[in-house]
Amino acid sequence: MIKGWLAEGEIMRKTPYYSYVVGELPKGCQYCVRGEKLVLFVTGVCPRNCFYCPLSSWRRKDVAYANERPITKIEDIIEEAKIQEAKGAGVTGGDPLARLTRTVDYIRALKEEFGSKFHIHLYTTGILADKKALSMLYDAGLDEIRFHPDLFEPSSKFLNREIENLKNAFDFNWDVGGEVPAVPGFEDRIKWFAGILDKWGGKFLNINELEYSETNLRNLLNRGYKPVSNESSAIKGSLELGLRILEWGERNTSLNYHLCTAKLKDAVQLRNRLRRMAKNVAKPYMEITEDGTLRFGIAEYEDLEELYKFLIEEAEVPREWLYINWEKKRIEMPIEVAEELAEVVEGDVKFYIVEEYPTWDRIEVERIPLN
Structure with missing residues (x-):
């Protein structure tokens, strides 16, 4: 386990990875910061259309990638994992549950090839995470599931269903948590979600620093959000909001929290993954x-x-x-x-x-x- 940088009695501490943590780093993140997680992009299809979604235009389709490699067959995933010397995979999209059978096949294939210790976590909106879908994911070997409910639309038509499906996820013996961006102006909504996770026995809540991309910049600007600077893709006020959530969460919940910064993704996670791959190619x-x-x-x-x-x-x-x-x-x-x-x-x-x-x-x- 990655410990050692949390001093006893401290509320929150900056990690060696330019991020902030309360409690323990989620297991999926422990592998990720070391560059040991294969990025398994199952599909760009998603039942939601979030204004802050940074996904590139060429991935907003029904396409699949293992890291940067297009997937044409399951062997492509296995080969990419071997090149990276991956010890786990993060299953993402879109929403992977929009292509449930494909997602289950990929998870099962990785577990069969690399064994039960190969740690797999998955991100989902929760809209499609009904009991049948959850059961299929669990049976395939999924270790950790992260819910990203629609907290940032005042009149969301999906939120009730997402929260109901989140509750069903606690029927299975895996790690259940949340992962949401720190969108300025929505502090109360994020705290509400943290309270629900804590009430039902959730393990963690990850807060991601909000970033702009060429696909979401106009939406963010139209809503009054601005970049921190010309040199950064981070949105002004997002990091500060994340820090407030962690400070509040330590005092008011029993969850573990991780504030994942824009710098972590570029300066740590990607860099470590490239190093692992470079020596093999x-x-x-x-x-x-x-x-x-x-x-x-x-x-x-x-x-x-x-x-x-x-x-x-x-x-x-x-x-x-x-x-x-x-x-x-x-x-x-x-x-x-x-x-x-x-x-x-x-x-x-x-x-x-x-x-x-x-x-x-x-x-x-x-x-x-x-x-």
């Missing part, structure tokens, strides 16, 4: 950076076969130092080799140092020209 000529990205040299030229032959026969570069990436139309190599070649090779050959994520989509984060 890096080729011998690639350097792994402190952030878990891959750095190496490349050469670009219209005729890759001609360039490859020239580098081996004329420049006398050992074959084991060169790799033709046909998909990206380049030859990859150690940085030192690219730097030396850039000084002596003339013509239209372009040499660069590139830095990429070790993820399935290999997003390029930096490119430095050498000639």
Whole structure:
């Protein structure tokens, strides 16, 4: 268990992960902050249309991903989990229960492959979490379920059903908790939800710092919310609201609380996941950076076969130092080799140092020209 940074008698403490906690960090979060949780995006379909939803436009469809890898078959999930050396999975969406059979199949497959200790938690609005759905999830091996009810619409048509389904979740032997964003102006509603969780035996309430994305920014601005600064995606007042909820919760409930900040997601969770993946996907000529990205040299030229032959026969570069990436139309190599070649090779050959994520989509984060 991750303990040690809660001093005895203290109400709330900042964690080494730039977040804040009261009590004990939820088990799913313990794996997550270490980068050990596979992000299993089951579907972008959701019965709600929350104004603050940050989901990108290309994921607001019936698509499935394991981290950044598109899922075409269950083996894709298993392979991605192995590359990450994942010790668990966070099942998310959309609402995973909008595609219940798919979700159950994915959970069962992960448990069968990696065993009962592979920890799986799931996020749901609760709208579709009826007794049958809950039973199917439990039987598949789900360890932890997190409810996100519709607290932020004054006349929600879903809230009563979500709360009723939440109550049914306590019939099963798993961890039940809540997870909601800290939306300024809704402090009383969040406290009301915390009270319900506490009354029924809930284990935790996670509060997420509200962030903007290109898909929810207009909605947030139209409601008067503003970013903290030009350098941050966090919304002004959200962090302060989260801290007030934790202070109130410690005095008035027996729940564990975790305030997950925007910085935790970027500076800790993603970074740790990238580091775990990088050591398993890096080729011998690639350097792994402190952030878990891959750095190496490349050469670009219209005729890759001609360039490859020239580098081996004329420049006398050992074959084991060169790799033709046909998909990206380049030859990859150690940085030192690219730097030396850039000084002596003339013509239209372009040499660069590139830095990429070790993820399935290999997003390029930096490119430095050498000639």
